[in-house]
Amino acid sequence: MQPNSQSDPHSPASVSGWGCAKVILVGEHFVVHGAPALALPLDSVGTRVTLRTADEGKSRLELPEAAKSDKSKEVVDRAFAILGLSDRRHDWNVGVESTVPLGQGLGSSASYGLALLRALAEAIDRPLSCEQLSEHAYEIEKIFHGRPSGVDNTVIAYEIPVIFSANEGIDLLRQVTLPRLILASTGTAGSTQDAVAKVRQHRQENTRRFRALCDEAKAITESCASLLQTKFGSDMGREMGKHLDHSHRLLQEVGVSTIELDCLVDTARNAGAYGAKLTGAGFGGFMLAAIDP
Ligand code: PMV
Helix, strand or coil: CCCCCCCCCCCCCEEEEEEEEEEEEECCCHHHHCCCEEEEEEEEEEEEEEEEECCCCCCCEECCHHHCCHHHHHHHHHHHHHCCCHHHHHHEEEEEEECCCCCCCCCHHHHHHHHHHHHHHHHCCCCCCHHHHHHHHHHHHHHHHCCCCCHHHHHHHHCCCEEEECCCEEEECCCCCCCEEEEEECCCCCCHHHHHHHHHHHHHHCHHHHHHHHHHHHHHHHHHHHHHCCCCHHHHHHHHHHHHHHHHHHHHHCCCCCHHHHHHHHHHHHCCCCEEEEECCCCCCEEEEEECC
16 A cells, blocks of 8 residues: 555555564573573553555654664664665654563564565565565664574574574464463663674683583473373463462573562562562563462
8 A cells, every 4th residue: 555645635645564573482592502492472551653654745744752873763664674774764754652661581673674565565565475574673672682692583483482492493483372471560671782792702711611501591492382282171370380489580691680570570479479580681680480370
């Protein structure tokens, strides 16, 4: 569809695209170093990008206050360029609305990138496969995060649980049973790039131990994946909880947890959760716990 306001100037044609958020169940950070991560789409929050026909030469970019940054603007230019639309950049006003907390590990940047790409694909009537969307969104993720693993754009493009490994590719988990999970926020944001740099430094200083941690992370992801694909009954949450606890210990060891995150994790456990961990890059953001349904 081509946006076209000529038929009714009061109701300009508009198209929109949506990108959900995501939760990393297990494997974050170690995924940057080759281990697999297991991520889930989170569709109760997300980003909507709306494109409306612009007045000639006067296109606007409307961003939520918290997301106003040069990077957010660069992303729009990049998305147009990726789809070969640079010369049409000023044909559309771009409006962004998001309910994803920024910098809290729920994939706000990938959610934005995917919403924008979907809106553009809709505007030029060029359907993109999940694989194409994910590849393009990865290019956008690089603007925000340097050299991300690719887990966020993958799970948000496919919108189903995935095992993601930079070395071994992706495994789409179409039939899974999830335990009851809850999320709680520390209310503070952390920089993914800083957290990734911290882990990289930890790896340099503890090479052999880090290799062992990667192996443990891999084993946790594999166990969680088989747990989700087995009809496990009521013990599933309990089993999952053990893996979440283990995963949190690994993330603590590489230095990306915080007092607030540890406090939330302990609070969840003390309140009866089967297990809990930080989710995403850490240095703030969300805690994830498996609980009794
Ligand atoms: O930016 P976040 O908090 O959604 O986390 C991304 C996950 C990391 O493993 C920390 C980084 C990556 O590139 O995979």
